[in-house]
Amino acid sequence: MVENIFTSIAGSLRSVIDAAGAPLLLNDISVVLLKVVAILVYILVSALWLVYMERKICAYIQARIGPNRVGPMGLLQTAADIGKLIAKEIIIPRAADKVVFLLMPVLIFVPVLLLFAVVPFGKDMIAVDLNIGLFYFFSIASLSTIIFWAGGWASANKYALIGSMRAVSQMLSYEIPMILALLGVVMMTGSMKMSEIVNAQQHIWFVFTQPLAFIIYVIAATAETNRTPFDLLEGESEIIAGPFTEYGGMTFAMWFLAEYGNVVLVSALATTAFLGGWLAPFGWTFIPSWVWFFLKLYLMIYVLMWFRWTYPRIRVDQLMNFGWKVLVPLTLANIFVTGVGMYIYRAIGW
Amino acid sequence: MFGQGLIKGLAITLQELFTKKVTVQYPEQRCYIAPRFHGEFTFEESKCIICGMCVNACPNKVIEIESEKADKKKLLTGYKMNIQYCLFCGLCVESCPRDAIHFSQNFEMAKYHSKSIPLIMVNKTPEQIAEEKARIIAEAAKAAEARAKAEAATGAAKPEARGDAKKEPPKAGAKPAGGKSDRTEG
Amino acid sequence: MMQTQEITLNMGPQHPSTHGVFHILLKLDHEVIREATPICGYLHRGIEKLAEARTYTQIIPYTDRMDYLAAMLNNTGYCMTMEKLMEIEVPERAEFIRVICNELSRIASHLIAIGTYSVDIGGITGFMYCLRDRELVMDLFEEICGSRMTFSYMRIGGVAEDMPEGFLEKVLKFVDYMPSAIDEYDGLITGNEIFQARTKHVGIIPPEVALNYSLSGPILRGSGVDWDLRKKRPYSVYDRFDFEVPLGTRHDCFDRFTCRMKEMRQSLRIIRQAVEQMPEGPVMAKVPKVIKPPAGDVYLEIEGAKGMLGYYIVSDGSNKPYRVHVRRPSYINLGYLSELCKGWKIADVVAILGSLDIVLGEVDC
Numbered sequence: 001m002v003e004n005i006f007t008s009i010a011g012s013l014r015s016v017i018d019a020a021g022a023p024l025l026l027n028d029i030s031v032v033l034l035k036v037v038a039i040l041v042y043i044l045v046s047a048l049w050l051v052y053m054e055r056k057i058c059a060y061i062q063a064r065i066g067p068n069r070v071g072p073m074g075l076l077q078t079a080a081d082i083g084k085l086i087a088k089e090i091i092i093p094r095a096a097d098k099v100v101f102l103l104m105p106v107l108i109f110v111p112v113l114l115l116f117a118v119v120p121f122g123k124d125m126i127a128v129d130l131n132i133g134l135f136y137f138f139s140i141a142s143l144s145t146i147i148f149w150a151g152g153w154a155s156a157n158k159y160a161l162i163g164s165m166r167a168v169s170q171m172l173s174y175e176i177p178m179i180l181a182l183l184g185v186v187m188m189t190g191s192m193k194m195s196e197i198v199n200a201q202q203h204i205w206f207v208f209t210q211p212l213a214f215i216i217y218v219i220a221a222t223a224e225t226n227r228t229p230f231d232l233l234e235g236e237s238e239i240i241a242g243p244f245t246e247y248g249g250m251t252f253a254m255w256f257l258a259e260y261g262n263v264v265l266v267s268a269l270a271t272t273a274f275l276g277g278w279l280a281p282f283g284w285t286f287i288p289s290w291v292w293f294f295l296k297l298y299l300m301i302y303v304l305m306w307f308r309w310t311y312p313r314i315r316v317d318q319l320m321n322f323g324w325k326v327l328v329p330l331t332l333a334n335i336f337v338t339g340v341g342m343y344i345y346r347a348i349g350w
Numbered sequence: 351m352f353g354q355g356l357i358k359g360l361a362i363t364l365q366e367l368f369t370k371k372v373t374v375q376y377p378e379q380r381c382y383i384a385p386r387f388h389g390e391f392t393f394e395e396s397k398c399i400i401c402g403m404c405v406n407a408c409p410n411k412v413i414e415i416e417s418e419k420a421d422k423k424k425l426l427t428g429y430k431m432n433i434q435y436c437l438f439c440g441l442c443v444e445s446c447p448r449d450a451i452h453f454s455q456n457f458e459m460a461k462y463h464s465k466s467i468p469l470i471m472v473n474k475t476p477e478q479i480a481e482e483k484a485r486i487i488a489e490a491a492k493a494a495e496a497r498a499k500a501e502a503a504t505g506a507a508k509p510e511a512r513g514d515a516k517k518e519p520p521k522a523g524a525k526p527a528g529g530k531s532d533r534t535e536g
Numbered sequence: 537m538m539q540t541q542e543i544t545l546n547m548g549p550q551h552p553s554t555h556g557v558f559h560i561l562l563k564l565d566h567e568v569i570r571e572a573t574p575i576c577g578y579l580h581r582g583i584e585k586l587a588e589a590r591t592y593t594q595i596i597p598y599t600d601r602m603d604y605l606a607a608m609l610n611n612t613g614y615c616m617t618m619e620k621l622m623e624i625e626v627p628e629r630a631e632f633i634r635v636i637c638n639e640l641s642r643i644a645s646h647l648i649a650i651g652t653y654s655v656d657i658g659g660i661t662g663f664m665y666c667l668r669d670r671e672l673v674m675d676l677f678e679e680i681c682g683s684r685m686t687f688s689y690m691r692i693g694g695v696a697e698d699m700p701e702g703f704l705e706k707v708l709k710f711v712d713y714m715p716s717a718i719d720e721y722d723g724l725i726t727g728n729e730i731f732q733a734r735t736k737h738v739g740i741i742p743p744e745v746a747l748n749y750s751l752s753g754p755i756l757r758g759s760g761v762d763w764d765l766r767k768k769r770p771y772s773v774y775d776r777f778d779f780e781v782p783l784g785t786r787h788d789c790f791d792r793f794t795c796r797m798k799e800m801r802q803s804l805r806i807i808r809q810a811v812e813q814m815p816e817g818p819v820m821a822k823v824p825k826v827i828k829p830p831a832g833d834v835y836l837e838i839e840g841a842k843g844m845l846g847y848y849i850v851s852d853g854s855n856k857p858y859r860v861h862v863r864r865p866s867y868i869n870l871g872y873l874s875e876l877c878k879g880w881k882i883a884d885v886v887a888i889l890g891s892l893d894i895v896l897g898e899v900d901c
Contacts, residue, residue: 061363062664064373158545162567162882228658229730232883240552310363310724311356312731313658315883316567355727362724363661372668384675386682386700409594439597439688444696453682 003288007124010034035127039116046264047257048078053298054260054305061309081253088249095156096246104151105247105254111144112261119268120194122278122290133194134186137269138179141224144262145171148233151255152243163242166316167233170223173323174230178220180331181213184338185273198277205276212334214274216327218303221266223323225259227304229311230319267300275300383455388438390456391431393471397450400424404442404451410435413442420483421490427479429472434464542570545882549578553656553886556896560873560885569885572877574870579900587860592618592692592827595860600686602862603898606645606841608637608677611690616771617836617847618692622829629817630694631773635810636707637680637689639803643714644673645841646796646803653793653890654725657734662725669717672710679703692827694820704811711804711811718800726794735790739876739888742787749872752865753843754799755892758784758792765839777809789891796893828855842866842893864901866894 010031017027052067052075059066067074092101117127118136130136145168152164186192188209189200200206207214223230234242244255271277275296278289314322374381383389400417412435416428443451461467474482547560554560557578563571583602587595599614600607612634619626626634647666654662674684680699681689689696725731741751746759756763764781766774782798784791831853837846843865850859869892877885 057367058660060367060371062661063366063369063371063668064664065371158543161543162545162564165566231658306360306363309661310359311659312654312662312725312728312734314730315734315881317881318733353729355723355729355732358723359728362720366661366665372671382675384678384682384700386680386697387678388682407594409590409597437597437686437688438683439600439686440682440696441593441597441688 003123003290005288006038006122006290032127035117039127040113043112043116043261043264047260048082050260050263050301051078051081051256053301054308057302057305058309061306085249085253090249090251091246093156093246097154097156100150100154101246102251104147104154105251105258108144108147108151108255108258109261111140111147112258112265114140115265118194119265120198120272120277121293122288124195125278125290126194129193129195132192134182134192134197134273138175141265142171142175144258148243151247155243155246157246159240160243160245163233163245167226167243169316170226170230170233170319173320174220174223174327177216177323177327177331178224180328180335181217181220182269182273183331184210184213184334187335187338187342194272197273198279201276201279205274205279205281207274210274210334210338212330213338214270216331216334217270217274220323220327221270222304222307223319225262225266225304227263228308229313231308232313232316232319263301263304264297267297267304270300271296383457385455387453387455387457388440389454390459391433391469391471392452392454393429394450394452395426395429395472397448398426398429399448399450400426401447403445403447407441407445409439409441410437412436418479418483420486423486423490425479425482425486426472427474429470431469431471432467433459433469434467540565547882547885554889555652555894556899558889558894558896558899560877560889562877562882562885564882567881567883569877569880569882572874572885574873576867576870576896576899579896581901583901584860584862587857589856591855592829592857595857596690596692597686597688599862600688601897602864602901603645603840603842603845603866603895604685605648605895606641607685607687608634608641608689609645609838609840609845611688612638612772613836613838613840613845613847615690615692616838617834617849618827618829620836621832621834621849621851622692622823622827624693624821624823626694626821627818628773628815629698630819630821632810632814633695633699633819634690635773635777636807637677637687637695639807639810640673640676640707642841643800643803644670646800647673649796649890649893650721650725650793653887653893654731656886656890657731659725659728659731662721665717665720665724669714672713676703676706676710679706691820691823693823694818698819704814707807707811711808714804715801718797722797726797732790734883735788735793735887735891736786737788738880738884739789739891740787741872741876745872746787750868751843751872752869753840753893754792754795755843755869757781758795758891759787760784765837765844769837771836771838773810774806776813777806779803779805789887792891792893826855828853837863840865842895842898843869862901864898866892866896866898867901870894870899 013034014027014031017030055077056066056074067077070077070080090102092098115137118130118133120126120129126133148167148171149164152160152167155161185197185206188206189197191197222228226233232242234244244252247255271293277296278293280287280289280292400415402415405411405413405415412432414428414430414432415426417424417426419425440453443453459467543564545562545564547554547562549557549559551558559575559578561571561573561575562569581601583598587598590598596611596614599610603610618624647670651663651666651670654660654666677687677689678684680703681687681696683689741755741759743759743761746756746761751759752763760783762781762783765771766779767781779802780798782795782802784795829851831851833848833850835846835848837844839845844863845865846863848859848861848863849857852858873889873892876888880888
């Protein structure tokens with residue numbers, strides 16, 4: 001019963017509207033609206049939770065305790081921070097392009113919200129189950145590059161300019177290994193539909209059959225979301241805060257909440273494509289599927305945070321070297337080996 | 351193997367995640383403070399002999415002393431430490447010959463207004479000064495009188511013991527007259 | 537027509553990685569540096585001028601404030617210079633206490649150097665671990681002299697007070713614990729491939745250039761020149777201890793960093809030997825209350841945490857000096873910075889500056 005709690009809510013809404021005799025279109029629209037509202041609520045709550053989780057994990061790794069004064073065990077710390085940021089003044093530099101400067105923090109949320117539509121939260125719990133789910137994911141994700149770039153450009157600050165140039169080069173170069181790593185998964189599944197990718201892992205998860213692709217995907221995902229060791233975008237010790245240098249108050253908060261949204265998205269994709277999505281390991285289906293999904297999701301997020309607080313950051317030319325000269329050939333080799341393996345597998349007739 | 355250092359780093363931070371934390375929940379818990387800690391100053395007025403060694407020892411002219419003369423003694427009327435300039439080096443504590451100034455272990459010296467920062471150890475009003483002056487002069491007079499009586503007693507008992515004993519009585523005779531007149535003035 | 541343009545970037549006085557208020561004017565060709573001009577003086581407090589109006593003992597707290605991360609070494613340098621001028625012999629127990637305090641201060645300074653270097657490169661956790669262990673050194677100093685950072689513990693002729701009860705046991709406990717902490721830093725920072733990629737072959741200082749520019753300390757030793765004043769011109773009681781001087785082979789930032797790590801281990805060795813050999817006796821020589829040295833001048837150098845720390849004192853026979861000049865190693869080590877940064881990227885400027893390990897109190901005095 002707990003397993004189907006979300007689908008049953010949607011189902012009962014449908015039946016209520018049907019009973020009222022409304023046309024089918026209205027029925028569909030209302031269910032989609034419900035899904036949109038649910039996803040929005042999830043994103044906002046998860047951003048709050050993730051900031052707290054990051055600060056706590058950071059603190060525990062660094063031999064201290066982290067927020068523990070505001071609310072029980074410091075749980076309301078993010079709320080207090082948001083309150084403080086709302087009250088701050090947003091200073092717009094005189095030479096800045098006002099419209100673009102203020103528009104970018106708003107627009108940064110758009111790809112994040114669009115992409116949550118294809119994340120399979122559980123059994124039959126995708127908002128929109130597109131045939132080209134994975135392809136949609138990557139095409140929208142690359143839009144955030146231009147928003148980072150525009151934000152830094154419009155700030156009229158040399159540090160922001162350098163940061164935004166680094167943003168373009170970094171995010172562009174690491175999308176290619178990310179996509180190529182997932183090509184192996186698509187080859188083994190035979191389709192780009194998110195629910196099919198999860199279903200194809202019923203016997204064995206792809207993390208075991210495609211370990212190299214998993215490692216490359218995690219590295220590329222860290223680079224895409226601008227987290228250490230690839231956070232030279234906002235490399236605090238060099239260019240202060242990169243494209244976000246001139247943003248204060250709520251605009252700053254929007255950039256960081258969008259960054260955490262991106263973290264959730266790439267972790268969700270890693271969970272779906274490699275860790276079996278909402279499938280229960282060892283057949284333990286007494287825990288509902290969406291709970292499994294969240295457990296795996298937060299495990300992946302923990303791994304990303306673990307990397308952040310252990311590693312220093314690499315330099316921009318080393319980043320480009322690593323991306324183009326190491327990761328891309330490795331992913332191409334991975335695709336080759338997957339293809340050969342699949343051919344042999346079918347030829348033997350397993 | 352490339353990446354070995356990376357994995358070792360991850361292992362170290364993972365291990366650190368579960369070790370005991372070193373921080374202390376201030377202000378509910380306090381850290382251990384050593385006995386020699388250079389905290390706020392404490393001053394014992396009774397020990398001060400107003401020699402001015404602390405004023406001379408201070409590199410930043412933090413200490414200001416005001417004193418008045420009462421009879422032949424000095425009376426401390428004001429002792430102010432401008433600790434906004436203080437280096438907490440301890441040269442004044444070291445130089446005091448009577449151990450009148452000490453460090454305590456209190457480090458919470460923050461104040462709201464900058465004018466409440468200077469430590470005013472002694473600040474006597476004119477009435478207090480006058481009262482103390484009178485008291486000192488009275489004590490000096492009493493002491494001189496007592497000394498004169500003692501000398502007169504020993505002088506009468508053994509007149510041939512010391513030559514300068516004969517010198518004493520005239521002095522002793524002069525003082526009570528002065529003392530009496532002071533007392534009547536007081 | 538497309539063209540690129542050089543931009544001028546102020547790695548300004550307010551910057552997270554310039555180790556204080558230090559200003560570098562960079563002329564950049566996108567990320568590559570064409571010119572770097574260091575501009576110092578934002579923390580100038582006039583200590584050398586102030587010293588002309590203070591008595592010799594009153595200058596001791598001012599010397600603390602120059603290299604505030606390794607203040608015992610500053611105090612010792614000044615007091616040793618005055619003792620040379622007045623030809624005072626310091627009792628042995630005081631010399632041994634001075635050695636223990638100096639080496640602990642050196643460890644504290646190197647911990648900050650390593651921690652802030654890790655932060656500059658991006659690994660914030662390394663900084664937290666180094667500071668956690670520096671707190672132990674600060675606690676030891678609090679026991680012995682009452683202050684945690686600016687000690688003014690040395691006096692002309694010895695030290696201010698004898699060690700309290702149980703101090704040597706606490707020092708030994710620290711010396712026993714510290715090697716495991718240094719192993720932790722080695723695992724987290726030194727062995728990290730990303731860190732090595734950022735610092736190896738970056739900012740190479742050839743040995744002849746290092747000698748020409750009067751660089752000293754871990755920078756000179758990282759460039760392979762075997763010059764440590766504790767071995768070459770032994771002062772105090774350093775000739776009684778057995779320790780090594782680590783040298784670098786590649787002359788790059790990574791070598792300077794590992795020199796500091798290894799120096800910490802050698803300092804622990806020295807402290808252990810000093811505790812074992814500690815004699816009994818007074819801690820202060822017979823020095824007049826008012827210090828009036830004979831007229832003349834004197835110059836003395838000791839091995840400070842950042843390099844050769846020298847004091848030049850000119851006395852005119854009164855109780856206040858005529859002139860005090862300090863040969864500050866951080867200031868002199870910065871002389872080569874503009875040449876060293878050319879051709880590297882912005883991220884490397886941070887790495888190079890961190891490996892030079894400057895402290896602004898000393899640069900500006």
